[in-house]
Amino acid sequence: MDNSKRYERLLERYKNGDLDRRKFLGLIGAAGLAYGLHTPFAKNAMAAAKEVRFDGWGGVVSEAFRKHAFDPYTKKTGIKVVDGTFGSGDEYLSRVKASQNGEYNIAHLSGVFDYARYHGLGLTSELNEANIPNLKYVIPKLADVFRGITDGKLSCVPYDYGTTGLAYNRKYITDEEMKEKGANILLEKRLKGKIGGWGDWRTRIWYASLQTGQNPNGATDMDAVWEALRTHRDLLLKYWSSGAELMSLLAEEEIYVTEAWSGRVFALQEQGHDIGYMDPPNGFGWQECLFVIKGSPMEACEELLNFMLAPETSIAVAEGQNYPPALDPTKVDLGKKIPTLPAFDPTGKLSGLTFADPNYWNGNEQDWSKKFGRIQKGY
Amino acid sequence: MSIETREARQPWILLSPALTSILLLLIVPLMFIVVYSFWLRTATGADQVGFYLDNWAEVLTDEFYRDILLQTLWIALVTTGVCALMGYPAAYFIARSKGNKAIMLLLLMLPFWISYIIRTMSWINILGVSGAFNSVLISIGIIDEPLQLLYNQVTVILGLVHFLLPFMILNIYVSLEDIDINLEDAACSLGASRWQTFLEVTLPLSLPGLAAGGLLCFVLGAGTYITPVILGGPRDAMFANLVFEAIITQLDWPLGSVLSLVLIAVLGSIVLVYNRFLGMRQLMKGLA
Numbered sequence: 001m002d003n004s005k006r007y008e009r010l011l012e013r014y015k016n017g018d019l020d021r022r023k024f025l026g027l028i029g030a031a032g033l034a035y036g037l038h039t040p041f042a043k044n045a046m047a048a049a050k051e052v053r054f055d056g057w058g059g060v061v062s063e064a065f066r067k068h069a070f071d072p073y074t075k076k077t078g079i080k081v082v083d084g085t086f087g088s089g090d091e092y093l094s095r096v097k098a099s100q101n102g103e104y105n106i107a108h109l110s111g112v113f114d115y116a117r118y119h120g121l122g123l124t125s126e127l128n129e130a131n132i133p134n135l136k137y138v139i140p141k142l143a144d145v146f147r148g149i150t151d152g153k154l155s156c157v158p159y160d161y162g163t164t165g166l167a168y169n170r171k172y173i174t175d176e177e178m179k180e181k182g183a184n185i186l187l188e189k190r191l192k193g194k195i196g197g198w199g200d201w202r203t204r205i206w207y208a209s210l211q212t213g214q215n216p217n218g219a220t221d222m223d224a225v226w227e228a229l230r231t232h233r234d235l236l237l238k239y240w241s242s243g244a245e246l247m248s249l250l251a252e253e254e255i256y257v258t259e260a261w262s263g264r265v266f267a268l269q270e271q272g273h274d275i276g277y278m279d280p281p282n283g284f285g286w287q288e289c290l291f292v293i294k295g296s297p298m299e300a301c302e303e304l305l306n307f308m309l310a311p312e313t314s315i316a317v318a319e320g321q322n323y324p325p326a327l328d329p330t331k332v333d334l335g336k337k338i339p340t341l342p343a344f345d346p347t348g349k350l351s352g353l354t355f356a357d358p359n360y361w362n363g364n365e366q367d368w369s370k371k372f373g374r375i376q377k378g379y
Numbered sequence: 380m381s382i383e384t385r386e387a388r389q390p391w392i393l394l395s396p397a398l399t400s401i402l403l404l405l406i407v408p409l410m411f412i413v414v415y416s417f418w419l420r421t422a423t424g425a426d427q428v429g430f431y432l433d434n435w436a437e438v439l440t441d442e443f444y445r446d447i448l449l450q451t452l453w454i455a456l457v458t459t460g461v462c463a464l465m466g467y468p469a470a471y472f473i474a475r476s477k478g479n480k481a482i483m484l485l486l487l488m489l490p491f492w493i494s495y496i497i498r499t500m501s502w503i504n505i506l507g508v509s510g511a512f513n514s515v516l517i518s519i520g521i522i523d524e525p526l527q528l529l530y531n532q533v534t535v536i537l538g539l540v541h542f543l544l545p546f547m548i549l550n551i552y553v554s555l556e557d558i559d560i561n562l563e564d565a566a567c568s569l570g571a572s573r574w575q576t577f578l579e580v581t582l583p584l585s586l587p588g589l590a591a592g593g594l595l596c597f598v599l600g601a602g603t604y605i606t607p608v609i610l611g612g613p614r615d616a617m618f619a620n621l622v623f624e625a626i627i628t629q630l631d632w633p634l635g636s637v638l639s640l641v642l643i644a645v646l647g648s649i650v651l652v653y654n655r656f657l658g659m660r661q662l663m664k665g666l667a
Contacts, residue, residue: 094627120425122425201628365422365424370629373624376613377616378613
């Protein structure tokens with residue numbers, strides 16, 4: 001029954017004398033109020049199906065997405081892609097937590113760890129994989145990690161991967177010294193004041209585990225880890241907080257060694273800086289994904305993911321950000337540049353990379369992030 | 380309605396848009412923060428609704444928070460002192476200048492046209508290992524190796540002074556402009572030297588401006604977040620950095636709320652003490 005019919009019946013009941021005038025006018029008024037309140041929000045809800053919001057890291061990645069995925073997608077479907085950016089995954093999660101259901105749709109997130117955090121907060125959706133045929137090109141191992149968290153289902157598609165290894169200035173540190181010392185180069189007294197470090201508690205604890213000879217996904221002697229973190233802090237010039245800052249510190253020779261993101265180091269090498277990069281044994285491997293947040297228009301998002309996973313889009317984005325795509329090199333020709341990128345695995349098996357175990361890291365997040373925050377500040 | 384009643388209502392009617400904005404954009408969000416401060420963060424990052432005093436107990440009893448708060452107040456105090464020492468001569472020069480004051484004030488405001496973050500980052504190019512300062516010293520042979528000047532408490536204070544100095548100068552300038560120049564002439568004609576005149580006439584009369592500038596610099600300095608992130612070293616965090624970490628990195632909004640409220644309470648108390656003894660009039664003049 002539509003609203004016009006309801007009003008006609010109401011009028012009829014009033015004319016028949018079933019309703020007094022006060023009650024009739026009251027019901028009409030209430031209907032008007034409800035319509036007035038409902039309409040502006042209903043309009044937004046309707047509009048949501050006509051646009052999809054995507055949030056990512058900005059820069060060259062956004063440009064590649066716009067050119068190869070968003071514009072063709074809008075042309076085909078008529079659905080507009082609203083393109084937003086964020087500075088860090090933590091900042092983005094705070095925004096999502098503060099948002100209304102459906103306000104944010106797809107995000108280019110880092111790590112399996114973040115995927116598990118979103119799942120823990122009840123923000124995962126369920127993708128219909130039949131709507132994403134390009135998913136068949138993705139390295140199975142990358143998708144399987146996500147499936148393990150969400151009961152065999154996916155709330156994201158894997159998109160790229162990389163490592164957080166060791167970057168060093170070859171003018172001051174030789175390749176041989178790096179091979180010999182590995183992660184312990186970050187505790188080298190000779191380099192005091194010339195050592196950097198990412199102010200991310202997970203990375204710090206991962207490397208402290210390596211420095212104390214422990215499994216980064218299962219350290220048992222945490223006192224030794226905290227002590228290694230303090231030693232590192234006392235030798236450190238600065239905790240860096242963004243890729244741009246990392247590149248600036250290395251390029252300006254403010255620091256000679258730090259752990260660093262593989263793609264950023266490749267960019268420095270492309271610029272002509274003599275910066276070496278090395279993944280120590282059990283170095284930190286990670287992957288990024290395109291995550292669909294609960295409450296999003298699923299079919300529209302799935303179609304957009306399919307556009308973004310298309311080999312030409314994935315390869316363009318990978319070449320822009322210097323991280324290998326999640327596409328299986330045994331199924332897709334990845335061109336000339338990608339095989340030269342750090343962390344690239346031509347076999348598509350990724351057996352050389354160690355990824356963070358989400359259960360281990362999530363289970364300790366609350367205590368360790370706080371503990372590291374204190375150590376970082378001198379305690 | 381009588382004329383008196385109407386006249387009594389008029390200011391409230393005129394003030395109502397501003398009061399509504401303050402209510403909706405300041406008081407209501409602040410109340411949300413107060414409510415949040417009694418919740419807890421669960422292991423998954425979700426909030427546990429209820430009335431818990433755990434976060435308050437932690438923040439008020441843990442010396443870590445106390446030490447960072449004291450460090451923050453110390454940095455803000457030193458910054459304010461440096462701003463006062465540097466700002467007074469500049470404000471005096473502008474106020475007593477016979478040149479075009481409007482141009483000088485415009486030059487003073489010019490840095491505000493550039494983003495605060497960019498202004499802060501500019502120090503990296505000046506004081507960095509391959510920055511202008513080291514390059515000049517090396518090129519004229521004073522040093523062989525670049526000096527490590529960045530990423531310590533001194534550079535944090537330097538960045539804050541760079542940001543806050545115009546606020547101090549403007550407040551002192553407004554105060555100096557209000558002083559009747561004949562008072563200084565009278566002091567001189569009665570035998571006081573120029574230095575005595577300054578110490579016993581000009582300085583006391585300009586103290587309200589100095590205090591207003593000091594309050595602004597202190598409050599803004601103590602609440603800063605970005606300067607220690609860009610120019611500070613591992614041990615130079617300020618209280619606002621703890622708020623950021625709790626809310627963004629640890630997703631612990633209840634703890635972040637408590638930290639925010641503690642900072643608001645401390646800075647609010649300082650403003651109240653200032654208002655009790657000096658009043659807000661001079662501050663308003665300076666801001667105008």
